[in-house]
Amino acid sequence: MTDVSNRPTTFGEQLRRRKPIAAQKGGHGGPELERSFGTFQLMLFGVGATVGTGIFFVLQEAVPDAGPAVVVAFLVAGVAAGLSAICYAEVASAIPVSGSTYSYAYHSMGEGVAMVVAACVLLEYGVSSAAVSVGWSGYFNELLENLFGWHLPDALSYSPIPYEDNVTGLVNLPAVVLVLMCLLLLLRGASESARVNTIMVLIKLGVLLLFTVIAFTAFEGDHFSSFWDSGAAGISAAAGTIFFSFIGLDAVSTAGEEVRDPQRALPRAIMGALVVVVAIYVLVAVSGVGAQPVAEFESEEQQSAGLSVILENITGSGVPGTILAAGAVISIFSVTLVTLYGQTRILFAMGRDGMLPKRFASVNPLTLTPTFNTIVVAVVVALIGGFVPADYLWDTVSIGTLIAFIVVATAVLVLRRTQPDLERPFRVPGYPVTPVLTIVACVYVLSGLAAVTWLIFAVWLAVVMSFYLLWGRRHAALERGVVADTEVPDQPTPGGH
Amino acid sequence: MTVVVGYSPAKGDPSPLHLAATLARSARDDLLVVVVVPAAWPTPVARGADRDYEAWTREEGARSASAAGEVLAGLCPDVSSSVLATPGKSEAATLIEQAERVDASLIVVGSRAEAPDDPGGTIVVSSTGDRLLHSSPVPVAIAPRGFRAAPDARVTRATCAFRGDEASTSVLERTAAICREVGAALRVVTFGVRGRTMYPPEVVGETEVLSAYVEQASARQRDAVDALVGFEPGEVETAVATGPTWPSALAGVTWERSDVLVVGSSAASMVSRLFLGSTATRIIRASPVPAVVVP
Numbered sequence: 001m002t003d004v005s006n007r008p009t010t011f012g013e014q015l016r017r018r019k020p021i022a023a024q025k026g027g028h029g030g031p032e033l034e035r036s037f038g039t040f041q042l043m044l045f046g047v048g049a050t051v052g053t054g055i056f057f058v059l060q061e062a063v064p065d066a067g068p069a070v071v072v073a074f075l076v077a078g079v080a081a082g083l084s085a086i087c088y089a090e091v092a093s094a095i096p097v098s099g100s101t102y103s104y105a106y107h108s109m110g111e112g113v114a115m116v117v118a119a120c121v122l123l124e125y126g127v128s129s130a131a132v133s134v135g136w137s138g139y140f141n142e143l144l145e146n147l148f149g150w151h152l153p154d155a156l157s158y159s160p161i162p163y164e165d166n167v168t169g170l171v172n173l174p175a176v177v178l179v180l181m182c183l184l185l186l187l188r189g190a191s192e193s194a195r196v197n198t199i200m201v202l203i204k205l206g207v208l209l210l211f212t213v214i215a216f217t218a219f220e221g222d223h224f225s226s227f228w229d230s231g232a233a234g235i236s237a238a239a240g241t242i243f244f245s246f247i248g249l250d251a252v253s254t255a256g257e258e259v260r261d262p263q264r265a266l267p268r269a270i271m272g273a274l275v276v277v278v279a280i281y282v283l284v285a286v287s288g289v290g291a292q293p294v295a296e297f298e299s300e301e302q303q304s305a306g307l308s309v310i311l312e313n314i315t316g317s318g319v320p321g322t323i324l325a326a327g328a329v330i331s332i333f334s335v336t337l338v339t340l341y342g343q344t345r346i347l348f349a350m351g352r353d354g355m356l357p358k359r360f361a362s363v364n365p366l367t368l369t370p371t372f373n374t375i376v377v378a379v380v381v382a383l384i385g386g387f388v389p390a391d392y393l394w395d396t397v398s399i400g401t402l403i404a405f406i407v408v409a410t411a412v413l414v415l416r417r418t419q420p421d422l423e424r425p426f427r428v429p430g431y432p433v434t435p436v437l438t439i440v441a442c443v444y445v446l447s448g449l450a451a452v453t454w455l456i457f458a459v460w461l462a463v464v465m466s467f468y469l470l471w472g473r474r475h476a477a478l479e480r481g482v483v484a485d486t487e488v489p490d491q492p493t494p495g496g497h
Numbered sequence: 498m499t500v501v502v503g504y505s506p507a508k509g510d511p512s513p514l515h516l517a518a519t520l521a522r523s524a525r526d527d528l529l530v531v532v533v534v535p536a537a538w539p540t541p542v543a544r545g546a547d548r549d550y551e552a553w554t555r556e557e558g559a560r561s562a563s564a565a566g567e568v569l570a571g572l573c574p575d576v577s578s579s580v581l582a583t584p585g586k587s588e589a590a591t592l593i594e595q596a597e598r599v600d601a602s603l604i605v606v607g608s609r610a611e612a613p614d615d616p617g618g619t620i621v622v623s624s625t626g627d628r629l630l631h632s633s634p635v636p637v638a639i640a641p642r643g644f645r646a647a648p649d650a651r652v653t654r655a656t657c658a659f660r661g662d663e664a665s666t667s668v669l670e671r672t673a674a675i676c677r678e679v680g681a682a683l684r685v686v687t688f689g690v691r692g693r694t695m696y697p698p699e700v701v702g703e704t705e706v707l708s709a710y711v712e713q714a715s716a717r718q719r720d721a722v723d724a725l726v727g728f729e730p731g732e733v734e735t736a737v738a739t740g741p742t743w744p745s746a747l748a749g750v751t752w753e754r755s756d757v758l759v760v761g762s763s764a765a766s767m768v769s770r771l772f773l774g775s776t777a778t779r780i781i782r783a784s785p786v787p788a789v790v791v792p
Contacts, residue, residue, distance in 0.1 A: 191693045341695045345702025352709055363710040365660045366776075368692055370706060 014473045015112030019103075019353070039265040039272070046085075046252035046273025047280075048201035052335050054245025054394075055208065055281055056328050057135040059288050060306040061394060063297040066238035068224045068289050073238035074281045080239075080441035081246030082274040084405035086428055087412045087435050088253035089266045093426040094415060100346050101404045106353065108411040108418075111476065117407050118350060119464035123400025123457075125343035126377065128244060129179070130384035131393035132336050134159075137174035137385075138304025139328040146322040163389040166303055175385035182337045183378035186344065189367040192334055200334045207327030208284055210320060211307050215287035218314040223290050236448030243398040243445055245281065249273060250405075262426045340381060344374045354477040355468065395453040396460075402442045403457075409438040498602035499527045503592045503625060506532070506564040511572075512644035513607040514565070516787050518573035520603065520638060520757075523652040523679045528578035529599055530565045533591045534558040536584040558582030572648055589628035596635055603789070604629060605638045617643030620781050620788055630762070636791040638757070644787060653755040654682040655789075658780055660761075661687065661717035666724075668761035668791055673725045673733075684734040685722055687714035688746045688780060691739065711737045744783040756786040 009017070037045070059070070066073045091104045101121055106114035141151040151157070158169030192200075230238075252270050259265045288307070291314055296302065302309045305325060312321040348370050351360030364371040384393070412428055412435040428434045473479065502517035514530065521528040537551040562582040569578050585591030596604050609623035620641045622630065629637045657672045659665050669685060676683040689710050692703045718735045725733065738749030760777045781788045 189692055191695045193693065338695055342702075345705070348702060348709070349705055352705065361709050363706055363713060365662055365710070365714065368689060368706065368710055370709075 042269035043272035049248035049251035062238040078278040083438035120400040120404040129339040133175040133385040134390040142305035143325040179382040215291040219290040240448035502605040512640040516640040517605040689739040
């Protein structure tokens with residue numbers, strides 16, 4: 001063993017150093033989770049986690065890009081998401097740590113990549129909670145309007161930053177209030193249980209079914225006449241935007257610990273969930289596009305609460321639109337809660353690793369929740385939701401998620417080479433084709449995103465990386481030897497030289 | 498100082514007397530057994546049925562008092578004890594009244610009457626106990642169901658449930674002071690329960706939160722224990738016990754028959770009285786040994 005204690009770690013070593021898997025295993029503590037899920041439950045789970053993140057908002061963003069071929073864009077994005085979820089499942093099962101893509105990257109590819117992934121998942125969770133809360137605000141106002149004939153003035157329901165020719169205001173108040181309500185719940189340590197989740201899934205599916213059935217009554221084949229007009233570029237652009245509506249499919253992968261017979265159940269559940277989700281989305285897209293001309297999707301009145309407005313235009317009555325808006329208001333609330341929660345736990349893991357100040361990892365003894373962390377997340381998300389239009393947010397969410405997924409697929413390839421003997425309760429079928437195909441699919445979807453999105457992402461990445469260079473790499477737990485001896489994780493490390 | 502114990506022979510449960518005797522012996526305190534009998538109807542001129550009822554309650558009180566005296570004679574002839582039968586509308590209010598009158602250090606009560614198929618051994622807070630836990634000016638000790646102690650039993654170890662905030666530090670200091678006085682060992686334990694996973698579990702983070710809590714709690718324990726005066730380094734045992742539920746967390750440490758668990762009441766309470774918080778309630782319910790709740 002070489003004596004490294006007197007020599008400072010070089011920068012290259014810092015970027016490459018990995019958190020040992022065994023050390024984390026030992027520190028896990030506590031009893032194992034009971035394996036209680038079967039394939040079918042897990043599939044429902046995936047459906048529940050996925051449907052609702054985006055479908056309530058996405059048509060208005062994606063149809064203008066791709067026209068009727070938005071249906072194809074849904075299929076493309078779905079395939080990319082499904083492949084990524086399968087790769088995710090192998091990494092999640094091989095690295096038995098609680099966490100997210102960030103933790104997996106830290107364990108498999110080192111600190112440098114982990115920080116890139118951290119920047120991505122901050123977008124995946126943090127920015128998507130903001131975007132979802134903005135979408136919620138639209139449906140909330142629609143519901144107020146339908147029920148009481150009154151809604152918040154534009155100044156209080158739109159952000160001040162202009163996007164193309166959308167309405168602007170002072171602040172998106174409902175979005176801010178929604179995030180703060182979620183903050184209170186998270187501070188109390190409330191958690192959405194499996195039962196609440198099931199109810200939310202039923203509400204979401206119910207209102208989407210309602211939409212599909214009613215929209216099909218106004219179906220006109222003519223609306224599909226110029227199907228391929230937008231071309232491949234339009235489709236990949238739409239697929240890029242749509243991609244965020246498949247976020248959540250990876251939730252199935254992280255539940256691997258709680259599944260009976262993961263090798264069989266995981267891919268089946270992911271595939272099953274994917275088929276169901278794609279079917280729902282395609283139905284909604286086909287019925288929506290069939291119900292009104294493509295140009296209508298861009299109209300100002302549909303910029304918020306789009307699906308609800310389509311229903312009103314079709315039926316001429318406010319009732320179905322109101323029911324849909326109510327369903328959206330209830331279920332999107334839970335989506336915001338869950339994504340905010342995810343964000344706090346990722347920052348928590350980073351705080352533990354010393355990549356962020358320790359305060360992010362401090363737990364309030366009264367509620368056993370990370371209070372400081374939760375407040376910071378909620379305030380930042382509330383500010384984004386209150387002042388930035390959703391149009392800027394969704395593509396940023398997609399780019400973050402796609403890059404995180406590419407990293408996961410790469411991690412499958414890397415781990416198979418560097419640690420071939422690692423125990424893998426779940427192995428990707430069709431290795432090495434599947435992970436490579438995943439990367440190809442994600443890159444294709446990425447190629448459709450606008451230049452401005454890439455610019456935003458590059459700036460964000462630069463911010464996160466400079467924070468790492470200036471602060472994180474010196475404070476990392478590995479740097480300070482909290483987890484000693486990264487090279488020989490399986491041997492007990494002798495203390496005190 | 499005096500230990501006040503509430504006792505009702507009609508319930509046939511001597512466990513509060515067993516606990517009170519053990520505590521009084523350990524602390525070299527006096528023991529005052531309070532038998533609360535129903536108060537008579539406050540009519541200006543009592544006659545007929547009212548007078549009969551009053552007489553019956555007096556007799557009943559006297560009988561109960563002598564029954565309690567017999568139990569005490571067998572249980573703790575070495576402790577200076579007295580029995581008082583007193584009328585009162587509420588058992589809890591009367592106990593508090595008597596505790597204030599004699600400037601008691603502690604009130605002892607039993608658990609709720611046992612169900613026929615109950616294996617015993619756990620604390621089930623009775624209605625009297627519940628009221629005391631929310632309004633007593635002095636600490637309250639609760640005996641588990643079916644608690645029995647040998648005639649020479651003493652408390653050998655106090656386990657202080659520690660959370661790491663200011664309130665529990667002050668509880669620890671006071672517990673430590675009493676331990677030093679009566680020569681009992683002190684153990685500091687932090688209990689933690691893993692939060693439920695948020696569904697859908699896109700990020701599995703609760704295990705991580707719990708292990709961070711364990712680290713932080715251990716650090717706070719070390720600081721608090723180091724700050725205690727009069728103990729040798731290493732003399733105070735410390736532990737952090739966690740689990741998916743409170744009973745499993747409490748089962749994470751070993752318990753002796755002669756242990757007591759000391760729990761602080763709610764940190765949220767502004768009043769100086771006992772006011773039991775939700776966490777303390779759960780810990781007490783899962784405790785296999787007598788629990789002392791302090792303000």
